Amino acid sequence: MFATNAPSQPIHPDKIRPEIQALQPQLVAFRRQIHQQPELGFQEQLTAAAIASKLREWGIPHETGIAQTGIVAIIQGHKTSFRLRTLAIRADMDALPIQEANDVPYKSRHDGVMHACGHDGHTAIALMTAYYLFQHRSSFAGTVKIIFQPAEEGPGGAKPMIEAGVLTHPDVDAIIGLHLWNNLPLGTIGVRSGALMAAVERFSLTIQGKGGHGAMPHQTVDAIVVGSQIVNSLQTIVSRNVNPIDSAVVTVGKFHAGTAKNVIADTAEIEGTVRYFNADLAGFFNRRIEAIVAGICASHGASYQLDYISFYPPVINDEKITDLVRSIATDLVETPFGIVPECQTMGGEDMSFFLQQVPGCYFFLGSANPDRSLAYPHHHPRFDFDETALSTGVEMFVRCVEKYCN
Numbered sequence: 001m002f003a004t005n006a007p008s009q010p011i012h013p014d015k016i017r018p019e020i021q022a023l024q025p026q027l028v029a030f031r032r033q034i035h036q037q038p039e040l041g042f043q044e045q046l047t048a049a050a051i052a053s054k055l056r057e058w059g060i061p062h063e064t065g066i067a068q069t070g071i072v073a074i075i076q077g078h079k080t081s082f083r084l085r086t087l088a089i090r091a092d093m094d095a096l097p098i099q100e101a102n103d104v105p106y107k108s109r110h111d112g113v114m115h116a117c118g119h120d121g122h123t124a125i126a127l128m129t130a131y132y133l134f135q136h137r138s139s140f141a142g143t144v145k146i147i148f149q150p151a152e153e154g155p156g157g158a159k160p161m162i163e164a165g166v167l168t169h170p171d172v173d174a175i176i177g178l179h180l181w182n183n184l185p186l187g188t189i190g191v192r193s194g195a196l197m198a199a200v201e202r203f204s205l206t207i208q209g210k211g212g213h214g215a216m217p218h219q220t221v222d223a224i225v226v227g228s229q230i231v232n233s234l235q236t237i238v239s240r241n242v243n244p245i246d247s248a249v250v251t252v253g254k255f256h257a258g259t260a261k262n263v264i265a266d267t268a269e270i271e272g273t274v275r276y277f278n279a280d281l282a283g284f285f286n287r288r289i290e291a292i293v294a295g296i297c298a299s300h301g302a303s304y305q306l307d308y309i310s311f312y313p314p315v316i317n318d319e320k321i322t323d324l325v326r327s328i329a330t331d332l333v334e335t336p337f338g339i340v341p342e343c344q345t346m347g348g349e350d351m352s353f354f355l356q357q358v359p360g361c362y363f364f365l366g367s368a369n370p371d372r373s374l375a376y377p378h379h380h381p382r383f384d385f386d387e388t389a390l391s392t393g394v395e396m397f398v399r400c401v402e403k404y405c406n
Contacts, residue, residue, distance in 0.1 A: 002375035009187030027390040031124035032106035038095030041151030044069040067160035071148040081141035088145040088175040091126035092152035101381035116383040118180035125393035140405040158350040175360035180367040189329040190343030190364030193322035195277035197315035200348030211266030220264040227268035248276040275346040318359035
């Protein structure tokens with residue numbers, strides 16, 4: 001099943017400058033190179049080495065080994081201006097623990113690991129953006145930092161890179177990033193201010209009851225009954241405790257209990273995820289879930305262990321930087337229908353940590369082409385995207401630099 005069946009709307013070649021069009025073969029080659037050698041979070045040694053090798057070859061100043069495998073390239077503009085600003089461009093590098101099912105020449109060579117979310121494309125776009133900007137330093141003032149970040153899929157590389165100082169020396173004034181997006185057709189761009197992607201929180205619950213014979217329930221504390229009531233009650237948090245204007249999700253994805261049909265389970269394990277857009281809800285779900293679990297367990301005489309992790313905050317785009325990105329996207333796409341403001345998703349992204357520190361915009365670059373069977377959803381073993389989107393991504397980044405750093 002495709003993520004979208006909408007027809008692609010390729011960007012007209014006249015919209016992408018010839019110098020960037022000429023980079024398309026290199027974009028594809030580098031993307032496919034790292035697609036064949038996918039690496040999990042904080043293990044991106046081959047990917048980082050390939051990036052650093054190109055940066056050295058081109059003479060672009062850079063620093064490696066940030067937050068283990070991260071890289072930052074720094075490009076100084078040669079244009080004079082009364083205000084010198086620093087714009088950061090962020091790209092993630094890591095892959096997923098998925099066995100690739102595509103039969104393509106550039107298929108993953110690492111068993112059980114695959115670029116199934118487009119990070120290979122993000123890396124290629126950022127790298128060739130660095131190349132173009134370094135060759136055209138006279139076209140902008142100030143500084144551009146290209147941040148190659150590890151471990152977006154987990155456990156999270158943005159926060160360690162921030163702690164290592166990637167937003168300082170010089171201080172970053174704004175940040176942008178893109179996600180190749182198979183939920184949108186090629187030739188479209190999803191951009192909106194405010195909340196774009198959801199906060200990601202996770203919980204793990206162990207219920208301790210008292211086991212016994214299935215024919216003698218009065219002698220037991222049935223962990224399955226307790227767990228079932230908890231699962232049902234958790235669904236009331238969104239429907240009865242959250243303002244209906246605020247979108248939120250509480251999903252229980254795992255419920256394990258019991259060993260035999262005639263034995264009442266003494267323990268149950270429940271795991272789930274929480275998603276929301278409104279940053280003011282931070283901490284609310286943790287407290288509410290704890291209250292529900294504690295109340296139900298107490299009423300049945302069971303005990304519990306609840307572990308709750310706030311993984312990523314919501315991705316919140318700054319209005320002014322989003323307006324800049326939207327204006328550039330409007331110039332680039334063929335029709336007004338190519339700009340998609342209704343592009344929110346309950347998926348999460350640790351770009352959110354960067355956006356908590358400096359104003360910025362994260363946007364979606366449509367990459368699906370159903371006519372070529374390049375429209376499978378993200379994290380699918382047959383995920384792939386239309387590589388035509390790569391040069392569009394470079395053009396978007398370059399135009400953002402030229403508009404912001406002048």
